Amino acid sequence: MAFTPYIPQDKAPEDLQDQVVQIMRLDAALHAKIPSPLRVPMMNLLRVVNSYYSNKIEGNSTVPADILRAEDAPQEAKGANDLQEIKRHIEAQRRLTNDPIDKVEVCTKGAILRLHREFYDGVPEEMLDIQLNDQGETFRMVPGEFRQFGVRVGQHIPPTVEQMQSHLNDFERLYRLDWIHGLSRFFAAAASHHRLMWIHPFMDGNGRTGRLFTDQYLKAAGFGGYGLWSMSRGFARNVGTYYEMLRAADHPRKGELDGRGELSDSGLLRWTRFFAETALDQVQYFSAQLEPEQLNQRIDVYFEMRSRRALLDSKGDALPELRIEARDVYKTLLYLGDQQRADIQARLGVGERTTRSLLSQMAKEGLITLDGRKPVSLSLSRHSIEFLFPYLW
Known part of the structure; x- marks a missing residue:
């Protein structure tokens, strides 16, 4: 051998x-x-x-x-x-x-x-x-x-x-x-x-x-x-x-x-x-x-900074403002799994137009996935990865 x-x-x-x-x-x-x-x-x-x-x-x-x-x-x-x-x-x-x-x-x-x-x-x-x-x-x-x-x-x-x-x-x-x-x-x-x-x-x-x-x-x-x-x-x-x-x-x-x-x-x-x-x-x-408590804290800080337009992208430009309700959508999808849009709206307690606008922005940024009539699902966006998973690269 x-x-x-x-x-x-x-x-x-x-x-x-x-x-x-x-x-x-x-x-x-x-x-x-x-x-x-x-x-x-x-x-x-x-x-x-x-x-x-x-x-x-x-x-x-x-x-x-x-x-x-x-x-x-x-x-x-x-x-x-x-x-x-x-x-x-x-x-x-x-x-x-x-x-x-x-x-x-x-x-x-x-x-x-x-x-x-x-x-x-x-x-x-x-x-x-x-x-x-x-x-x-x-x-x-x-x-x-x-x-x-x-x-x-x-x-x-x-x-x-x-x-x-x-x-x-x-x-x-x-x-x-x-x-x-x-x-x-x-x-x-x-x-x-x-x-x-x-x-x-x-x-x-x-x-x-x-x-x-x-x-x-x-x-x-x-x-x-x-x-x-x-x-x-x-x-x-x-x-x-x-x-x-x-x-x-x-x-x-x-x-x-x-x-x-x-x-x-x-x-x-x-x-x-x-x-x-x-x-x-x-x-x-x-x-x-991926430790739950630490990940939860990083999610909180990420969305709080986004709501204040205080987070920059890799080029140094400010990311667009994102309503703080996006945090609740993200955590709901993370811990409860895929959700119907109507259920998300009911949980947030806001109007249909506000929900539709928020989900559309989150999908455009890659934070969630919207696919026709299928339930809304979680994703990881290019901008959130560096914040949620520091030192990954």
Whole structure:
């Protein structure tokens, strides 16, 4: 076998086991406590966050304000390749949510090919031309097909094409989640992220495909709150250490006490610790942001400032005045779920014209969703996100 699959639960240091237990506990609490009406808007927002950070790791320079603006007005999102790259990444995540990969199939070659194909779906053909060498030779990559050439990535020389197929067979067998239980599922998620990057199965897009894989694997492993927190955000906020720890797990084993495969078990442990620290940091951050009392206070302050026209947008311009009743509409939708317009009017105790005007402004700003005769539902606007979820970016 070329590599140790993961740090077994019974071999993991006690402090690392404790850390994983804490991650699992916080993830379960986050999954349970988030108000149901906020779940879909938050998961939609986290797709944007995930895409921004995963692509930032690869050098994409698009700023969050442009992404959010493009989400508000998709017809304006044409043009820059960097923004198109992020939009495709968001759409890939959306498709994977609507048509999820089977939990047992998540580590199969077919699933990994699908992740790669989903990301590259609809890209301009010139973005599929991959440079092979310093002489300028190029190769047209086919989305969803494994590489057919040997490659070098910095100091890392990935397995040959023949070796790669053998390693992918091992990968499919070793990381099957119906064979892994307890804390070992988290340790397997950590190790499989590195092992897939080490195998480097594609000519391009390995990093983003690997992070999409880890998103799917953690969900399949039973982390019900995942999607309300993001590993990519943690990796990108410490990208130097991310690459350093991946390289540590790339190292060949150092003697008989460092594992039985080609790769260092001590390097794998360093990577697993980093993965766990990143996961804990992220689930703690999002748990704090979604803590009901704190979120309630931020909502109060946001709408009070809006009612006084005292809140500025990202360009420094004052946002338009919004009646204070908007706060009551927002909280009603947050804690009681979707509402009929007549019920909102009755709760507010104002006239139909006032209600219609208020809801229209809130919908225009993206705070709520109005869809014909359907009940009014909660949303997260571009302007409210920065206030309600500080330090998100």
